[in-house]
Amino acid sequence: MSPSQILRPVNLFKRMLKMQSSLKRMKDGESVIDPTSTVGGGVGDVYGEDRATEDHLVTPWTVSVASGYTLLRDPHHNKGLGFTERERDSHYLRGLLPPAVSTQELQVKKLMQSIRSYEVSLHKYVAMMELKERNERLFYKLLIDNVEELLPIVYTPTVGEACQKYGCIFKRPQGLFISLKEKGKILEVLKNWPERSIQVIVVTDGERILGLGDLGCQGMGIPVGKLALYTALGGVRPSACLPITIDVGTNNQKLLDDEFYIGLRQKRATGKEYYDLLEEFMSAVKQKYGEKVLVQFEDFANHNAFELLAKYKTTHLVFNDDIQGTASVVLAGLVASLKLLGGSLADHTFLFFGAGEAGTGIAELIALEISTKTNVPVEEARKKIWLVDSKGLIVSSRKESLQHFKKPWAHEHEPLSTLLDAVKVIKPSVLIGTSGVGQTFTQDVVEAMAAINERPLIMALSNPTSQAECTAEQAYTWTEGRAIFSSGSPFDPYEYNGKSFIPGQANNAYIFPGLGFGLVISAEALASQVMQEHYDKGMIYPPLTNIRKISAHIAANVAAKAYELGLATRLPRPADLVKYAESCMYTPNYRSYR
Numbered sequence: 001m002s003p004s005q006i007l008r009p010v011n012l013f014k015r016m017l018k019m020q021s022s023l024k025r026m027k028d029g030e031s032v033i034d035p036t037s038t039v040g041g042g043v044g045d046v047y048g049e050d051r052a053t054e055d056h057l058v059t060p061w062t063v064s065v066a067s068g069y070t071l072l073r074d075p076h077h078n079k080g081l082g083f084t085e086r087e088r089d090s091h092y093l094r095g096l097l098p099p100a101v102s103t104q105e106l107q108v109k110k111l112m113q114s115i116r117s118y119e120v121s122l123h124k125y126v127a128m129m130e131l132k133e134r135n136e137r138l139f140y141k142l143l144i145d146n147v148e149e150l151l152p153i154v155y156t157p158t159v160g161e162a163c164q165k166y167g168c169i170f171k172r173p174q175g176l177f178i179s180l181k182e183k184g185k186i187l188e189v190l191k192n193w194p195e196r197s198i199q200v201i202v203v204t205d206g207e208r209i210l211g212l213g214d215l216g217c218q219g220m221g222i223p224v225g226k227l228a229l230y231t232a233l234g235g236v237r238p239s240a241c242l243p244i245t246i247d248v249g250t251n252n253q254k255l256l257d258d259e260f261y262i263g264l265r266q267k268r269a270t271g272k273e274y275y276d277l278l279e280e281f282m283s284a285v286k287q288k289y290g291e292k293v294l295v296q297f298e299d300f301a302n303h304n305a306f307e308l309l310a311k312y313k314t315t316h317l318v319f320n321d322d323i324q325g326t327a328s329v330v331l332a333g334l335v336a337s338l339k340l341l342g343g344s345l346a347d348h349t350f351l352f353f354g355a356g357e358a359g360t361g362i363a364e365l366i367a368l369e370i371s372t373k374t375n376v377p378v379e380e381a382r383k384k385i386w387l388v389d390s391k392g393l394i395v396s397s398r399k400e401s402l403q404h405f406k407k408p409w410a411h412e413h414e415p416l417s418t419l420l421d422a423v424k425v426i427k428p429s430v431l432i433g434t435s436g437v438g439q440t441f442t443q444d445v446v447e448a449m450a451a452i453n454e455r456p457l458i459m460a461l462s463n464p465t466s467q468a469e470c471t472a473e474q475a476y477t478w479t480e481g482r483a484i485f486s487s488g489s490p491f492d493p494y495e496y497n498g499k500s501f502i503p504g505q506a507n508n509a510y511i512f513p514g515l516g517f518g519l520v521i522s523a524e525a526l527a528s529q530v531m532q533e534h535y536d537k538g539m540i541y542p543p544l545t546n547i548r549k550i551s552a553h554i555a556a557n558v559a560a561k562a563y564e565l566g567l568a569t570r571l572p573r574p575a576d577l578v579k580y581a582e583s584c585m586y587t588p589n590y591r592s593y594r
């Protein structure tokens with residue numbers, strides 16, 4: 001390559017100015033030929049891309065004010081046929097679009113028709129992601145207006161399948177990939193992201209994606225999906241959201257052997273190497289975005305999740321969705337279900353199948369709530385809560401060999417090796433599945449719950465649907481319609497003996513979009529949104545159709561607590577926090593361009 005073909009920064013800048021003025025002149029109808037060009041390109045090839053051979057460097061120019069073709073290709077601003085006649089004139093769009101002008105509502109109608117025509121959920125997912133990359137506001141409008149129908153597509157269960165096949169469906173990066181290759185350069189990598197004012201980061205290392213296990217770098221679907229809900233359900237601006245996947249390798253041999261795998265082809269780094277990379281990441285994030293940026297940890301494996309939360313909770317604004325968000329949504333469901341069951345939380349006995357992040361997180365929050373409400377020490381409150389893991393009931397004789405987060409649940413009891421035995425002996429009124437293993441609430445187990453309780457409360461929380469501990473149909477039929485059932489992933493309403501039951505979706509999506517901090521407070525806010533008409537259908541969660549209102553309420557409750565504690569920085573305090581929260585929410589309606 002000749003020296004003249006290497007562009008230095010100063011030359012780059014001069015060329016950029018020249019290009020901008022050329023483009024302006026082109027738009028004004030002049031032909032532009034640049035005789036001093038070093039990489040070639042004339043009227044038809046301004047950037048020299050056509051004339052450059054493959055080993056030439058080309059500069060991917062863009063102009064600062066998007067118009068014309070560039071505007072149509074910019075998902076933040078593109079409106080497709082929604083551009084008005086006036087906008088088409090003033091933004092050089094004439095001829096680039098067919099003559100029809102559509103309202104956003106008509107575009108929504110057309111796209112919903114097209115999405116409904118796909119029979120395979122993954123095809124709907126791909127269509128939704130393509131829309132997100134083509135016309136962001138239309139994507140969010142579709143999602144907000146059709147939340148019950150589209151949540152199972154952009155979120156659980158379909159997002160799980162999308163992660164499993166991410167290598168094949170991956171087209172454009174939708175978030176930042178930070179791998180061991182970027183060690184020592186993470187701050188620079190953050191600078192590559194086009195947006196500057198980031199408010200929320202959702203980060204995974206892909207080791208425990210839903211109940212599907214280690215999906216390595218392909219876990220990226222999860223931060224992307226979660227942040228889409230931050231915007232659609234919580235009203236956070238899309239440009240303030242940053243999905244990140246940290247790639248330290250994978251122990252999933254199938255992926256390592258897959259020629260299309262998109263991540264690092266090595267076993268997972270652990271110990272110091274892992275924690276050093278995470279430390280560099282956490283420091284870089286704070287340095288780049290300030291201390292108010294919220295970092296949501298998502299789908300880390302148990303052995304790292306608890307440690308990362310404990311390590312960073314004093315230095316960063318961090319939240320672990322699987323420990324804290326899930327705990328909050330389940331506590332909300334339990335508080336709401338007391339209306340159907342009677343009594344208080346302290347009157348119930350809880351049995352968990354699965355003692356990881358979700359199981360121990362929920363258990364601890366229930367114990368805290370009982371302790372707060374009844375003034376008993378939390379150690380005492382824990383005694384009403386029992387956990388079963390893969391080795392059986394967690395009891396004191398196993399204490400030495402237990403991971404630290406399980407130890408508080410090792411009560412005095414004889415060992416029991418199966419869930420069925422535990423149900424029969426402990427006689428719980430509430431059975432909660434957080435095992436990540438599908439079909440583990442067998443007919444025996446559910447029937448045993450129905451034999452002990454008039455209205456057994458059964459929560460099959462593992463995601464996606466394939467990993468649910470039992471289905472809605474099984475829960476209702478095996479208990480002769482007496483179960484109060486909810487699940488992490490959605491199930492359709494089920495009709496039993498002429499009565500229609502609507503399973504609640506006990507998913508942290510109710511919590512994290514509206515959250516700042518303060519789990520107990522947000523849980524109470526959610527339970528208070530369940531109305532009599534919902535209870536009549538066996539629901540212990542409000543319908544998702546109201547989710548933006550719910551998020552505003554949760555945000556307002558959490559903000560109220562922040563003001564009470566003197567932690568809020570936006571002063572003076574708005575008089576009506578719910579109204580204020582609603583006024584801050586992103587709405588996807590088109591804006592008019594001058």
Ligand SMILES: O=C([O-])CC(=O)C(=O)O
Nearest residue numbers: 156210321322463507508
């Ligand atoms: O993503 C979801 O649906 C809920 C969740 O956090 C998990 O299962 O890890």
Ligand SMILES: [Mg+2]
Nearest residue numbers: 298299321322
């Ligand atoms: Mg999760």
